[in-house]
Amino acid sequence: MRSPHEAVFEAVEPATDVASPDEFARVQATTYHGTGTRTGKQWTVTVHDLPGGLVKAQGATWRDAQINALTCVVDLLQAAPGTVCLAVTPDDPQAAAALDAVTAARVARAEAEQAERDAVRRAAQILTGQGWTYRDAGTALGLSHQRIGQILADA
Template structure:
């Protein structure tokens, strides 16, 4: 089925708010810029005014080198921190940010799909609909209906 992959993902906690994560741990922005055939990454604002400058042939290698350099700069007792990698070019950074916002919106939309599918399956089967008829109206397999509205839950 077209939407079945949404059920492969774990549920988001009902009280989760991504905005609550801001400020939980120190976070550093890593700006990457392509110079010639290499990526140059700069991390500013580290403790003590330190900065990290690294290079890598690819974005992936530059990212790995940056992680290693920041770990070294912060030291072994630095605790938990976050690194956000962004393109230095504002237009590219905006495009990447829009992409990640869309991914986050998709996660919440898939959660709404899972929640409403469970509710619909439980409502219909509680009214005596068969799993096959429920699946047919919701455009899901009868096996998926069995997962969403297990018999044990219907008997409570």
């Protein structure tokens, strides 16, 4: 059984259907921004500042409206697949601020987890460099001796 301290070291399985980083390096995408407004039972996404004009698309759900708007933008621009992105924010300032706060919190969490991994890796290097056993270093850090071995092997 792993300790809760080891959770940030759990490997996330990479997606198998994702293009290689080299393939992504050759693709340039342009992000357009739209606003979403709820009208009755429909969402309407409006995308301004497009080279070919304005796009409005509707959907029964936020997701449907985003997909429909992106499809309209791609069609309007006659863009190649994967070269256009659409970022939609709520037209309501309070809703937009709430979503921004969630994004900021998620980024902060990810950065804190990386800072923890970095601090543990550095501590494991220092402790074992001073002659501590993997078991003793792991106990001091709240990790298993096996995890210490993995961390140091990856360093």
